[in-house]
Amino acid sequence: MKKEKKLVKIYLMLLFHFMFLSCSADQESVVVSNNTEELPPQSTDNDNQDIDLTTLVFTPNESFFSPVGTLKANLRDKTTGNEYNKNEYYDYIYEWKALTDTIIFGIDIKTVGDLTIKPEMAIQASQDGSELLVYLDNEGKVTSLTATGSEDTYQIQDEVVFQNVTTGFHIIKLQLKSLANTGQDVGRLKNLHISGIAAKNSENVMRRYRAKAVHCKWEIADADAQIEISVHELTIASKNVDFYQPITTPFGYTGSTWDKDTQTFGGYNFSLWSYGANDPIPPIYQESHLVAVGPGLEFGSYGHEGTGVKPRGPHPYIGQDTNTQIIAVRMEPGETYNTFWSYYLSPIDGHWKLYGCGKKYNKSGQLKYLTTGAFVEVPGGAHKVRSGHQVCETHYRGWQRDVSGNWHPITTMRGTSNVTDLSARDWDVLDNKFSMQMGGWKETGTPKETLTLNSADPIPNYLQGEYIKELFKMPADFEHEKTTDITSSSAKINFSISNLGTNATAHIFWGNEEGLTKEVKWQNNMEIPVSDGANTITLENLSAAIEYMYRIRITNDQGILWSLETQRFTTL
Known part of the structure; x- marks a missing residue:
């Protein structure tokens, strides 16, 4: 027991x-x-998925808009941003109400795995239940949007998950699938949150909000030739993007924009700068001035980034189905002024037409002949024109004529843009043509290149025979002769006309101060009768012992032409 x-x-x-x-x-x-x-979380031998819970956040400052249209980014300040946005900082995207408008981001995936995307948005009550399409490259998933109470209240919306995302570059796109209240802004996008295994070590692929312009100079084999005419054939290769691709000259630039919506050239520019926005105003005789424009055009001016003159009126490509433009620039150097002409090959009848003629003050007084270049650019502010992800490309070929009448093919394109890490740029030769492009997702930092054609195309028909005469044609042709019968109060103005044109009218402008071809600068003017051949006009009621200046203007169906130079006489 x-x-x-x-x-x-x-x-x-x-x-x-x-x-x-x-x-x-x-x-x-x-x-x-x-x-x-x-x-x-700690991985085990049986768990090879090392999950990184850190979220990659995309903001409006890394976004692009496609197409450029109604979408806008709200500018918070102009100092805390980065150089991709001109140091401006944008805190949300708004005016998102078109189903075609797409917000785009670039991402470089470093780890294979699932990728979760969650938009952070402020959704109006009226847009509750609207649907958002989230794309990773070409794969799209739909998520429903939940109202947040106001446009200032942000919430992270429902996520979408893409499985087994591969490493490398990918494009994320956000596009409205449907709107609960059509025609109104869906709300505001503040951030895009990226997480999941595929987000580990991944990076946003940055590009400038709109690509930095790419430039070049054109050259011929005979470097000593004195060039008076330069002809350029431009073909738009990137027809789905709005951009500008003018020819540069000593006076400024001439050419057209490209309109992706109409698939036509969007205008024609022939701009002669006088002085910059921050420069002192020069005396009037040093200002650039037009002397002729083609049919349907008027003398105009501009003053946004500087002050200058340009023709205004309907451009020659309205409704024309072509993505190729052929333009010519002619130059006559002078000690006081260099004179420039801009012509285009009509897409309607295939003949050369005058667009404009103007004079630019020659500061150096040295006689230098024509040189040309080109650039490709997208204008616009970072709040709206966020198109740096798109490639803008133009193809070129051309010829230059020396003062002896010999044509030379343009055989060299010399890149002149400095290296940038903000945008992709490229210079190339394609099918016996030169190519310049900017923008897109290609590698940045490409150094400028000098490229030469192995075999240039022969001189085209539009630069032979009677076509050459069209490159010297003006709306009218007249010459001033010596002023006669000068008294203390009157004088006879003599001039001869060899090509008056049709439905012509004429005016004489005079005074004791220079007015160039700017009508408002002249003290006096009157309409005068004119005819082909010799013409004489008497100016009366003049003052004694005064130097008078005058010019004549002829307007006809072919355009407008002023005297190429101001004429002078002194009363007794």
Whole structure:
């Protein structure tokens, strides 16, 4: 009996001992569990997915818009942003109400795995239930948007998940699938949150909000030739993008924009700068001035980034189905002014037409002949024109004519843009033509290149025979002759006309101050009768011993022409 009691006692002692150990183990288990909550998840031998919970956040400053249209980014300030946005910072995207408008981001995936995308948005109550399409490259997923109460209240919307995303470059696109309240802004996009295994070490691919312009100079084999005419054939290769691709000259530039919506050239520019926005105003005789424009055009001016003159009116490519433009620039150097002409090959009848002629003050007084170049550019502010992800490309070929009448093919394109890490640029030769492009997702930092054609195309028909005469044609042709019968109060103005044109009218402008071809600068003017051949007009009621200046303007169906130079005489 004593033996049995002893065994029971031993049994109870062992039982209490094991219970104590069990409680101690439970307490330690709780401590370990609490520590684990504060530590990142640990992978095991059976778990090769090292999950990075850090979220990559895209903001409007990394976004692009396609097409450029109604979408806008809100400017918060002009100092805290980065150089991709001119140091401007944008805090949300709005005016998102067209189903075609797409917000785009570039991402470089470093780890294979799933990718989760969550937009952070402020959604108006009226747009609750609108649907958003989220694309990763060409794969799209739909998520429903939930109202947040106001345009200033942001919430992270439902996520979409893309599985087994491969490494490398990808494009994320956000596009409205449907609107609960059509025609109104869906709300504001503040951020795009990227997470999941594929987000580990991934990076946003940055490009400037709109690509930096790419430039070049054109050259011929005979570097000593004195060039008077330069002809350029431009073909738009990127027809789905709005951009500008003019020919540069000593006076400024001439050419057209490209309109992606109409698939036509969007205008024609012949701009002669006088002085910059921050420059002092020069004396009037140093200002650039037009002397002729083609049919349907008027003398105009501009003053946004500087002051200058340009023709205004309907451009020659309205409704014309072509992505190729052929333009010519002619130059006659002078000690006081260099004179420039801009012609275009009509897409309607295939003949050369005058667009404009103007004079630019020659500061150096040295006689230098024509040189040309080109650039490709997208104009516009970072709040709206966010098109840096798109490639803008133009193809070129051309010829230059020297003062002896010899044509030379343009055989060299010399890149002149400095290296930039903000945008992609490229110079190339394609099918016996030169190519310049900017923008897109290609590598940045490309150094400028000088490229030469191995075999240039022959001189085209539009630069032979009677076509050459069209490159010297003006709306009218007249010459001033010596002023006669000068008295203390009158003088006879003599001039001859060899090509008056049709439905012509004429005016004479005069005074004792220079007015160039700017009508408002002249003190006096009157309409005068004119005809082909010799013409004489008498100016009366003049003052004695005064130097007078005058010019004549002829307007006809072919355009407008002023005297190429101001004429002078002094009364007795």
